[in-house]
Amino acid sequence: MRTPHNERVSSDIAETPRSRQADKASGSERRCILSGETHPRESLVRLAISPDGLVLPDPGAKAPGRGAWIAPDRAALEAAIADGHFKRALMRAFKGGPANTDGERVTLSYSDDLPQQIEMALTRHLTDRLGLEMRAGNVVAGSSRIEEQARQARLGLLLHTSDSSEAGRKKLDQAWRVGAEIEGSGARGQVLPLDRDALSVALGRENVVHLGVSGRPEDLEGSKKARAANRVAQAVNRLVGFAGGADAVCDRPVSDEALAAPSGAGGDDRIDT
The missing domain is CATH 3.30.1330.30 (Ribosomal protein L30/S12)
Structure with a gap:
């Protein structure tokens, strides 16, 4: 993930190479913090936080520290931001906010153009x-x-x-x-x-x-x-x-009848890395 200059992503819950390999091998799922539905982790977008509490997109899911996952749906995200659901979901996912180097909790924040940041990322x-x-x-x-x-x-x-x-x-x-x-x-x-x-x-x-x-x-x-x-x-x-094209499935030639968004049921609802 590309973070702002001189800004480091929080590492309060570190992900090790071994845990990442195990994650891939298990084909693990994650729960979207907005819808509550579970999906394969590779079909979701990961959000991470910097030490000062700024929420940033992490499309490669490689940033250390606690993360939260959302479905790739800009319209749903914008609606959740507008009605306050996104902020509440973040507070639950990040348990109120990350801890700084002194062990003190910092306030979560995100840019008004977070949806555009995610699309660009x-x-x-x-x-x-x-x-x-x-x-x-x-x-x-x-x-x-x-x-x-x-x-x-x-x-x-x-x-x-x-x-x-x-x-x-x-x-x-x-x-x-x-x-x-x-x-x-x-x-x-x-x-x-x-x-x-x-x-x-x-x-x-x-x-x-x-x-x-x-x-x-x-x-x-x-x-x-x-x-x-x-x-x-x-x-x-x-x-x-x-x-805006949630029907995309491009792992093989796609017909009109075959289009379907990735989905999952049950499984792992973790919000960490």
Whole structure:
């Protein structure tokens, strides 16, 4: 998580590498502090607090200290902030506030533009992830290359910028359906809440309009490419969900009938790291 200059996130409840590995292995769930519903932790957005009580987004869920989790739903967050539910939920989640170096409780606070901070953090998390996967050779750019690999069923994800043309999307979506052997299903790639300029700048390339991520998870389970596709899919789903497209599911070609938001029932309701 990127925090303000000279600001450190509270470490009153530290997360160790071993506990983090155990968390991933167990496929643990977390409870959204606003809705009370449980979801897989990778589908939620983590909030952490600095030593002076400032609530900050932690999209990578890597900041030390106590954390709270919310569903990626900007409209629900804004409504909760407006009616005071968010503040009350934070007080419960953080047990009134963090302790400073003297052991004294500090007052919880958050910026008026916290929803925008979260969306920007989720955007940065996605573009950083795409940059890492591109350097690892797992991202395919350029319509011709994407179409070729899509027809060969070598793509786990197909992504389009918000200002991509409908004709361009349809052509690549069709190639993806052919490769996946689901012609006629209406399945399509995911349209991102980012235009070509924003994505091009983030990835250091010119005119990035479409992207493919190598590896079909269902065909390459356990492989490095499958893990790459899953990592990007998680980042995309959270950003698209928070920005207003809660139906996003981009871990495989998605049809209109198959769209469904990640959900969970029961399980772990912890609010810590």
